[in-house]
Amino acid sequence: AEEANTWKLLHCLYADSITEHPESLEDLITESTLSQQTLVSALFRSDSELRLLQLLVDWLEATAAYQEEATKTSAPVIGNNIHWSNTLHQLLLGDSLFNKDKNKAMVTCMDPDAPKRQNKVVHSDDKKDDSDLCKRIFTEVRCGKFKEAVSMCLSAGQAWRGAVLQGWILLHYLPRDDPGSPLEISGNPSRDLWKWCALGIANNISENVHYRATIGILSGHLPSSLLACQGNWEDLLWAHLKIQIEARVDKFLREHHATAEANTTSADVLELLQSELVVEDISLQQVFIAVKSLMDGKKESSYQICQRYLMLGHIRAIMQDSLEWIDSAEERFIRYLAHLVLVLRLMGKDPQHDVGDKVLVKYVTQLIDGLIDGSVECPELIAYYTSTVPVESQISLYADLMDHIHKSEFRQGVVKAGLNAGIDVPASARVAVKKAISDIQQGYGNLDLTFNQTTAVEKDKTLINRVILSLEWLSLLTNQMEEALWLSNAMIR
Structure with a gap:
């Protein structure tokens, strides 16, 4: 999953880099008054740094959604459109003889504020359902499914909780066919006032942790947002980036107060909000430092x-x-690094070509060492990766491949694949033969040959058979017969 996520990240970063964006905000703002949503959309299009943060948030949410769909670890939420059904059942029973579980500490009203106002509790099953719902809401928001989170509140009979979430939405004017018709809006005209109220929920330690974290994310309150992250790298990064985006958007809207039409925030509310919600504007590098410090x-x-x-x-x-990873990382990560090098080269981003070559050589060596029984099922694969390294390395690597292929039925495929990939196969074949000759010369002392009139009894035929079979490579190549004859004579000598 981590490797797949990395490729998705690289894709979205590259896609944004090749997309044309307006050079300045002024090119997009052509009217004197715009809705908050229109204004913020223009900001994202013109501000590359803010757009990068949003790209990363979108990526983190997409990967979380995929992981959630694959594992389905979230607790199910029963959609019965009834809020606190167990508590309601107890209240309806009242003083009836059938109410054996009557609890004097239970609320006597069903409104959402009853537990706090009466300082009483709801039914234990309802409390657990609330906890599951809040956790699921956070999960949906974490996965970028804001609308699904609101719908979940409605289906659970807690429309008030869904309304709280929607206070985060930017004000926008819906298009009108008739200019004289009444103006219709979406979003929250009093968004700053909502944020100030939301801070009360985010800071309330008696509230559910996941609900506080959800409200914290939407309102831009980092401390409460981190409560549900539990030292997870992706969650911590997502929370920090979301808060940074929210803070920069708010700052931008206040700077363009005259441009954002129908901004109803009063001066006293704005002063309260700015005094209670202080978010430091930090760079992406500083975000990673902050995340690292919270990883337990x-x-x-x-x-x-x-x-x-x-x-x-x-x-x-x-x-x-x-350079360190190729000596210590597992084979799967080496494969990833090799492909990353190739993709970066296609993108024109390979500042240290020699290091990339070492990674590719390591991967090709890994592929060759993984061959078993002297055969190869897909020589085209090895040939392609071999062709991506310098010529000198190509020859030695392909010679090493030839040295590993002992079965004749696979050799023609190796030769063909190498030629198609642009590798100097004849040179590799000569190196393979010379290596076999060198090996037999070094191991000659281990051979004990006893001759009689008709036969030679060999105690070890491995090296001899190997060097003889190596000549077959030259026989599979055109115009290499003279070279084969020369090397066979050298072998006999």
């Missing part, structure tokens, strides 16, 4: 390190760390 001693995985470098645009750092 956990270390980033190799994939997460790559993801961080990609987000920051530090390609050179990936190359430098690759």
Whole structure:
């Protein structure tokens, strides 16, 4: 999953880099008054740094949604349109003889504020249902499914909770066919006032942790947002980025107060909000430092390190760390690094070509060493990756491949694949034969040959058979017969 997530990240970063964007906000603002949503949309299109943060948030939400769909670990929420059904049942029974579980500490009203106002509790089953609902709401918001979170509140009979969530939506004017018709709006005209009220929920320690975190994310309150992250790298990064985006959008709207039409925030409310909700504007690099400090001693995985470098645009750092990874990482990660190098080269972003070559050589060597029984099922694969390294390395790597292929029925395919990939197969074949000759010369002392008149009894035929079979490579290549004859004579000598 981490590897797939990294490719998705690289795709969205590259797609944004090749998309044309307006150079300035002034190019987009052509009217004197605009809705908040229109104004903020223009901001995202013109501000590359803010757009990057949103791209990363979208990526984190998409990967979380995929993970949630694959695992389905969230507790189910029963949609019965009845709020606190167990509590309601107890209240309806009242003092009846059938009400054996009557609890004097239970609320006597069904409005959402009753537990706080009466300082009483709801039914234990309802409390658990509330906890499951709040956790599921946070999960939906974490997965970028805001509308689904609101719908879930409605289906659970808690429309008031859904209304609280929707206070976050920016004010927007719906298009009208008739200019004289009444103006219809969507979103919240009193968004700043809602934020100030939402801070009360986010800071209320008696509220459900996941509900506080959800409200904190929407209102831009970082401390409460972190409560549900539990030291998870992706969740912590998502929370920090969401808060940064929210803070920058709010700052932008206040700076363009005259441009954002129908901004109904009064001066006293704005003063209260700014005094209670203070978010420091930090860079992406500082965000990662903050995330690292909250990971409870956990270390980033190799994939997460790559993801961080990609987000920051530090390609050179990936190359430098690759020198350590190729000596210690598992085979699957080496494969990923090799493909990352190839993709970065296609994108024109390979600042250290020699390091990339080392990664590719390591991967090809890994593929060759993984062959068993002297056969190869897909020589085209190895030939392609071999063709991506410098010519000198191509020849030695392909010679190594030839040295591993002992079965004759696979050799023609190896030769054909190498030629199609542009590899100097004849040179590789000569290197393979010379290596076999060198091996038999080094191991000659281990051969004990006893001759009689008709036969030679060999105690070890492995090296001899191997060097003889190596000549077959030259026989499969045109115009290599003279070379084969020369090497066979050298072998006999």
